[in-house]
Amino acid sequence: MTNSARIPLRSTILVLMAYAAATGCTEKAALADEPAESSLATIHPERWPAVTPPSLDPEIEARVDEILARMTLEQKVGQVIQADSASVTPEDIKRYRLGSVLSGGNSAPGPLPYADTQTWLEAADAYYEASIDPEGVEIAIPIIWGIDAVHGHANLKGATVFPHNIGLGAANDPDLIEAIAAATAKELTVSGHDWTFAPTLAVPQNDRWGRTYEGFSEDPRIVASYGGRIVIGLQGTVGERGFMGPGKVIPSAKHFVGDGGTDDGIDQGDALITEEELRDIHAAGYVTAIEAGAQSVMASFSAWNGQRMHGQKALLTDVLKGQMGFNGFVVGDWNGHALIPGCSTTDCPQSLNAGLDMYMAPDSWRGLYESTLRHAKSSTIPMERLDDAVRRILRVKIASGLFEKPKPSERPFAGDTSILGSPEHKALARKAVRQSLVLLKNNGLVLPLDPGLTVLVVGDGADSISKASGGWTLSWQGGGFPNSEFPGGQSILDGIREVVTSAGGAVIHDPEGTSGADADVVIAVYGEDPYAEFQGDRPHVDFTPNGFDTGLLAELGRDGTPIVSVFLSGRPLWTNPEINASDAFVAAWLPGSQGGGVADLLFQTDPNYDFTGRLSFSWPALATDEEVNVTDPSSRPLFPVGYGLSYGQLTEFTKLSEESGLDDEVMAAKGEFFTRGEARQPWSLNTGSGFIGDLPYADDRVVVRAVDESAQEDSLAVSFREPETFSIRSSYPVDFSRESNGAMELVFSAKSMTGSERADVGMGCQDNGCEASLPLSLGSEWSEHRLALSCFAQRGVDMARLDRALIIKGQPGQEIAVGNIRVEADDNGQPDCGSS
Missing domain, CATH: 3.40.50.1700 (Glycoside hydrolase family 3 C-terminal domain)
Structure with missing residues (x-):
């Protein structure tokens, strides 16, 4: 039972938000079935708040000009691409001159999703030294290394883990928030990191959203009161002595804009709301963050009335960089550019042309580099746009002192593990718990x-x-x-x-x-x-x-x-x-x-x-x-x-x-296809001939019966009389693009009823020919199998239009049992594409 009714923001809220009070505009409520090209997807930049960020430094701008003039086209393209540390080597950084490295939530160096201080520092040094190696270039540009330190530096063993933002919102204390940001920044410098993907400035409006706890409040006033203070805590105050000095890091306000307003609270979904709501509710924190001099902003995975933020020129360029005066750089989210119609993970000039300055291309960076270079040479990406993106990235790197800083392990506080969970930081965290x-x-x-x-x-x-x-x-x-x-x-x-x-x-x-x-x-x-x-x-x-x-x-x-x-x-x-x-x-x-x-x-x-x-x-x-x-x-x-x-x-x-x-x-959870002996809506059992009703089922080509794995008749056995397919199918396409992009796997139990053998297991989408199979070795005992959704996507399955969650291709004489078919998180961080 879903309450999908939306009530437009009342004018009283406009009065409470000083920066929006002067706009004087009221728009009609959005309709969920309006097409994307309607007026509901039209942005009016002049109606957004005019923000005054810190003035540009003429000395920095002159230095940017000097560096740009010495860069090759290949270097410029490299600067606009960020790769994940699990998929890029220091040698790659030097060869491609990439602008940044990130470590995703499970991408720490070493065998674990997190690491100790020394392991982080060794990796940081290796990437940094590769980036400043002058061989083959007139000027070498240091990388920046980013990580999601969203409630403390929680991928570093021993770091202080502060309350998540939802608790800090309940504290309603901007002074406390600034102090926590400063402590987090100092702990980040212990491991050699330059950049955190924080603060999250979402204003969650639907608590079904899996990222609700990353938001401080449903009230935009609380979020606005925190945005600028977190930026100052992380980087210092622009123009003052401590700005980007020892113990400071680059912030990234995220996710611009509307991620907390998606329909039904679906992560990476579509915000079906008016421009007024988008501006006055969801942009509130960005106003104060930009005023404080936030140096980067992360674009949202989500869409607004059908248009993906990674391709939203009106919002990224006309509003954020134009009307709101943002002069830092816009970074993408995890392969978020691939969600734009006509784009893929490895090819998307539309996103850079819309105003993205740095692609986050964790595992797709190499192909994206090649295609972006081609587009720059052909002027599909105008040189003026590429230069602007590189200028913004260089501006931040220079302002952050990266050209003067030594390698990460030699910077102030690097390797000082006494800072991690120091008495001061633990006392601050304990105070934050009390106040939350x-x-x-x-x-x-x-x-x-x-x-x-x-x-x-x-x-x-x-x-x-x-x-x-x-x-x-x-x-x-x-x-x-x-x-x-x-x-x-x-x-x-x-x-x-x-x-x-x-x-x-x-x-x-x-x-x-x-x-x-x-x-x-x-x-x-x-x-x-x-x-x-x-x-x-x-x-x-x-x-x-x-x-x-x-x-x-x-x-x-x-x-x-x-x-x-x-x-x-x-x-x-x-x-x-x-x-x-x-x-x-x-x-x-x-x-x-x-x-x-x-x-x-x-x-x-x-x-x-x-x-x-x-x-x-x-x-x-x-x-x-x-x-x-x-x-x-x-x-x-x-x-x-x-x-x-x-x-x-x-x-x-x-x-x-x-x-x-x-x-x-x-309705069962979206990620369940067949569990406890039943197909979950909207999924049903099918053969190549059509829908299967009650079991047992038999025709000239296949027999399907219920069998036991861990409970009575909780699984299926499919016996093939002729070459045939068995599938778990939906009558309409279901969007699994975000799951495919997010390290999720097709998981099921299976065994061969006729002795160990190979089977082809696949997934498919609505369009003809849109399916792919992976080889799987089955034993005579039940075992769990995990196949990465990304493997099917790479083989041509349009995961945004999935209508066959599991396909088994059988040959005469085979009998294959299968059960508990679902989607789950990758359990080891290594995509599994089957075994022969």
């Missing part, structure tokens, strides 16, 4: 607790720093890492132990909550498992318990024992049953590596401490309330933006309704 917690319920003034009591701690989140930190922590998706991988970190459980044992109390840790131990109070720590980007997209905002059975809360409190819930989540979720079963309920969001901050407020370890966090997102009254926002006065949330209790506020409330509002049958 929001007390939603405190019946009977249960909190603060007496630390001298016997405390029973339950729930899978209590002793897991990894779960409390969420996605973008040690790996892209986060989760699953032991506490030992967070040196200097403290779990929520250890924070509780620290307080209670020092006061003479006792802590009993029972993760499953089934020990039956007697205690004076129960603290339950549970919530969402970690996720990142589109893998966190949801069909609704109902909390689905995982790792801990929240149904036990009522049983644990049956004898009157107070129940205190500490809820970990990357978004507000419908938790009425859990709130009802709790005497106190704390929205802890994703607090990071300093769990002691939670204990500080549960037990008020200092008389000056209190719950000061206030909701920066509306809390849903129903599991269908994914779009209840402060920008919509008709919204009726359970708890509005700004809600939050302090210790002494007695706000007893009675039992909440436990009717979720969901229909009895909720």
Whole structure:
């Protein structure tokens, strides 16, 4: 059940946003079925805020002119391309003179998705030295190395992991935010990084979005108050002595623009909203970031009324660079240029011509370099546009001092691991945790607790720093890492132990909550498992318990024992049953590596401490309330933006309704094709002859029957009498382009029923001939198989129009069993394209 109605931004919001108040324009609400070329996709740059960024430095501009005059065309093309460290060598950097390297969420040097300081520095030095090698060029240009340090430098072992942005939004403290940005920048320089892909300035309007926690608030005013302060914390103040000095890095405001407003909260989706909403809600943070001198902006994967941002000249060039005065460079997102109609990962002049200055081409950089060079030679990409892009990149590199700095390992703070998780930084993170917690319920003034009591701690989140930190922590998706991988970190459980044992109390840790131990109070720590980007997209905002059975809360409190819930989540979720079963309920969001901050407020370890966090997102009254926002006065949330209790506020409330509002049958997750013995809508079983109804099924060419893998009739066996195909098919095309672009795999269990043999397994799209198969060796026992979606895309399957999620091509005499067919994240970072 989806609430797809949209209410245009009310004029009262315009009054609240000073920079937009003078525009005086009101546009009609967007219609979801309007064509992209309609007036709803027309931009009026003059109606956007005119921003005054710091003035250009004449000395820097003169130096840019001098460098540009000495560069070859090949060097210029190299500068506009960024490659991922998993797919590019130092030798490649020297040969192609690439402008930048990034390390994606799973692309640290070495065997793990994260690395220690020395490993990072060795890689940083190798890339840097290759970039400044003067052989064969008149002038060599240093690279910049970027990484997603979105809540601390969380791909560096030992770094401080701060609360995710959703919690920092609840703190509503710009001074705190600037201090966190400065601490993150300093830790980045320890490993030799120049650039972080932060701040995220999205204004999420649909909490089903998997990146909701990367946004500070649904309220554009909070986001605007943070944008400039984060930029200053990361790079310093333009024109002052400390700007881009020791311990400072280049920021990147992202993702321009509208990523938080996509229809149904779909990551990389389409924002079907008016220009007014796009400007006044979703551009709010960019105004202050540009005013503070942000040196780079990342273009969004998403589209606005059918037009992809990576190809949006009106927004990237006319608005951002023109009306808003942005004079840094625009970088793309992970192969985001490939989503433009007519483009591919290796060929897209349209994006550079639209205003992108640096392609993010993680694994496609080589082919993109060759095609971009051809387009520059043929003037498909005008030399004036290429020179402008290179000028903007050089401007940032010069302003950042890269031409004067030594190699990364010799810069100030490089290799100084005492900075990582330093007492100062840990204290800052712990303070941020305290300020981010929001007390939603405190019946009977249960909190603060007496630390001298016997405390029973339950729930899978209590002793897991990894779960409390969420996605973008040690790996892209986060989760699953032991506490030992967070040196200097403290779990929520250890924070509780620290307080209670020092006061003479006792802590009993029972993760499953089934020990039956007697205690004076129960603290339950549970919530969402970690996720990142589109893998966190949801069909609704109902909390689905995982790792801990929240149904036990009522049983644990049956004898009157107070129940205190500490809820970990990357978004507000419908938790009425859990709130009802709790005497106190704390929205802890994703607090990071300093769990002691939670204990500080549960037990008020200092008389000056209190719950000061206030909701920066509306809390849903129903599991269908994914779009209840402060920008919509008709919204009726359970708890509005700004809600939050302090210790002494007695706000007893009675039992909440436990009717979720969901229909009895909720559509299965998009990534499930055939699970638990059933095809998931809109997918069905088919042969070359057509649709398969009830099982068993037989015709002259194939027999399909139910078989058991891990449960009764949870899988299928397909016996081939003649050459034939069996498929899991949809009656209409489904867009899996973002999954293909995002390290996802087709995963299924399979075995041969007739002895070990080879099978051809494929995927296909709606157009004739649009399919590809990969070879697979099957044994006589069940085993899991994983095939990268990107492998099918590279072989010609249009993943934006997928209509066959699995194709098995069989030969006479073969019988192949298959089950649990789905899409999941790549489990090892290495694309698997089958085996012969």
